Amino acid sequence: MSEILEKWINGEGVPDALVIDGHIHVGEWPHSSTFGSVDEAVEKSIALMDANGIDAVVAVGGGYMFPATDYTLGNDFLVEVSGRLPDRVIPFMSVNPNDTMDNIIAELDRTYDAGIRGIKLINSYQENYPGDGPNLMALYEYASKHHMLAFNHHWEVDVIMNISAQFPDTTFIFGHYNPPCAAVMEARENVYANIWSYPGLGWLDRAVRRLGAERFMMGSDGFMNPMSCGIGPVMFSPISDDEKRLILGTNLARHLDNVGALPAPLKARLSEA
Amino acid sequence: MRAIPEAPDLTSLKPFDSCVTLGRVVHSKFPEYLTAENVLEVMDRYHIEEALVHSQHARAIYPREKGNRQLLERIQGMPRLHPQWVLEPARRKGKETARAVVEEMLEASVRSARFPMRIAPPLPWLWDDLCAALEEHRVPCFLDFGEARPRGDLQDSDVNGIREIALAHPELPVVLSCIMGGLGVHYGVLPLIRQTKNVYIDITGILRYWRDAARDVGPERVIFATGAPFTGPGILISNVQYALDLDENAKKLICGDNLRRLLGDVR
Numbered sequence: 118m119s120e121i122l123e124k125w126i127n128g129e130g131v132p133d134a135l136v137i138d139g140h141i142h143v144g145e146w147p148h149s150s151t152f153g154s155v156d157e158a159v160e161k162s163i164a165l166m167d168a169n170g171i172d173a174v175v176a177v178g179g180g181y182m183f184p185a186t187d188y189t190l191g192n193d194f195l196v197e198v199s200g201r202l203p204d205r206v207i208p209f210m211s212v213n214p215n216d217t218m219d220n221i222i223a224e225l226d227r228t229y230d231a232g233i234r235g236i237k238l239i240n241s242y243q244e245n246y247p248g249d250g251p252n253l254m255a256l257y258e259y260a261s262k263h264h265m266l267a268f269n270h271h272w273e274v275d276v277i278m279n280i281s282a283q284f285p286d287t288t289f290i291f292g293h294y295n296p297p298c299a300a301v302m303e304a305r306e307n308v309y310a311n312i313w314s315y316p317g318l319g320w321l322d323r324a325v326r327r328l329g330a331e332r333f334m335m336g337s338d339g340f341m342n343p344m345s346c347g348i349g350p351v352m353f354s355p356i357s358d359d360e361k362r363l364i365l366g367t368n369l370a371r372h373l374d375n376v377g378a379l380p381a382p383l384k385a386r387l388s389e390a
Numbered sequence: 391m392r393a394i395p396e397a398p399d400l401t402s403l404k405p406f407d408s409c410v411t412l413g414r415v416v417h418s419k420f421p422e423y424l425t426a427e428n429v430l431e432v433m434d435r436y437h438i439e440e441a442l443v444h445s446q447h448a449r450a451i452y453p454r455e456k457g458n459r460q461l462l463e464r465i466q467g468m469p470r471l472h473p474q475w476v477l478e479p480a481r482r483k484g485k486e487t488a489r490a491v492v493e494e495m496l497e498a499s500v501r502s503a504r505f506p507m508r509i510a511p512p513l514p515w516l517w518d519d520l521c522a523a524l525e526e527h528r529v530p531c532f533l534d535f536g537e538a539r540p541r542g543d544l545q546d547s548d549v550n551g552i553r554e555i556a557l558a559h560p561e562l563p564v565v566l567s568c569i570m571g572g573l574g575v576h577y578g579v580l581p582l583i584r585q586t587k588n589v590y591i592d593i594t595g596i597l598r599y600w601r602d603a604a605r606d607v608g609p610e611r612v613i614f615a616t617g618a619p620f621t622g623p624g625i626l627i628s629n630v631q632y633a634l635d636l637d638e639n640a641k642k643l644i645c646g647d648n649l650r651r652l653l654g655d656v657r
Contacts, residue, residue, distance in 0.1 A: 316621075318420070319622070346597055
């Protein structure tokens with residue numbers, strides 16, 4: 118049996134791998150609150166990461182990403198939480214692309230100055246703003262110029278094919294892998310995928326066989342979902358332990374390191390990986 | 391620096407999966423399916439000791455009896471698999487027809503039933519004869535709200551109907567199955583479980599809500615399920631094993647002991 122899986126089954130978590138959950142929401146939601154305050158977010162984030170053997174998370178906003186809210190408040194919340202847990206919470210800022218271009222660029226500047234090096238988009242929920250609309254094209258240009266990662270809940274295939282070609286030095290990450298992503302990832306070396314979705318038997322094995330483990334990053338859509346939902350599919354997949362380590366954290370750590378967003382303790386762990 | 395988790399050993403939880411579909415599935419999203427030939431290998435991979443299995447044929451098409459009978463033939467001599475029949479209300483009126491179906495299933499050592507709620511909705515008068523016959527023997531009934539795949543939204547009328555059925559048949563274990571919809575689980579489910587003594591949920595498709603049910607009403611009312619092959623089992627089995635807010639005894643009940651007790655109570 119896989120050594121990593123054996124320890125996971127024994128209840129020991131993932132002691133021999135760098136584990137970064139690449140898809141965590143931190144903040145209030147209109148339908149269910151994850152954390153009501155920064156203090157609570159800090160305390161419970163630690164407890165949840167520890168209960169699942171997770172080193173760190175990429176944290177994106179909660180309800181403030183959605184229409185009719187002020188996304189800057191969500192970014193404030195993230196900056197505060199990550200400021201209290203700098204080694205374990207890596208923030209990705211959000212915008213609402215229906216805002217003015219000036220406001221969006223100003224928010225990118227503000228959060229970049231606060232140390233954020235990743236962007237989380239969810240334009241399909243924001244009045245379905247087009248993934249290649251002018252404000253997002255300006256955002257991709259900003260990301261390219263400032264060496265930031267671009268992570269989106271969903272891009273239309275033709276849109277991501279175009280923008281990933283237009284900005285070949287920028288890393289684009291699908292928020293949820295599903296089979297239509299595969300053709301894009303085959304065609305574009307700068308497009309990757311977070312694995313969280315709710316698919317059928319054998320999906321991750323098939324994806325890794327087709328595209329290689331280097332293209333995937335573990336994620337759970339926590340803290341809405343239990344974080345174990347992201348780790349479990351990797352653990353039980355009939356792929357090698359080396360492939361599991363890549364997906365569990367090493368791949369994402371490399372991308373974060375490339376843009377200067379990997380916390381120092383994890384940088385040391387990455388060099389050992 | 392992270393701490394070391396303190397989760398129980400998965401094997402100590404003795405998982406008993408209550409929602410496994412056997413049979414060929416032709417669907418672009420689900421290229422892998424489960425049969426009597428490969429199901430044990432998959433269960434071993436996920437350390438699932440036993441499974442309650444139903445037939446895709448019986449779940450999806452008519453005659454359901456054909457799928458139910460095929461299931462028995464195909465899992466013969468496989469003691470880790472427990473057959474579940476898909477049943478509908480009798481076409482002919484009268485309690486005797488319903489009793490005959492139940493006698494037939496018990497004679498075939500089938501101790502659990504699955505009701506296709508999207509075919510025959512939970513109207514109490516529609517199900518009354520069959521529920522009465524099953525109640526006489528305490529046969530656990532899984533009210534399945536899924537369609538092609540095990541996801542399903544409950545409507546207000548569904549919740550009302552379930553409540554009336556459960557109250558009219560207090561000795562009938564009623565398990566809600568495949569109730570996770572696009573916007574989560576219906577608001578009324580937790581109050582319904584709290585207000586009745588015989589309503590349970592299986593966790594097919596449910597990532598978080600089952601934890602609320604276990605915490606707020608009790609782990610005795612929650613039953614483990616993977617929904618395989620429509621859901622990869624690694625999601626839900628790790629979800630239960632590593633749940634932060636439940637102790638090992640609660641996890642044992644949810645993972646298998648609740649279902650073992652319900653099946654053991656069949657008479």
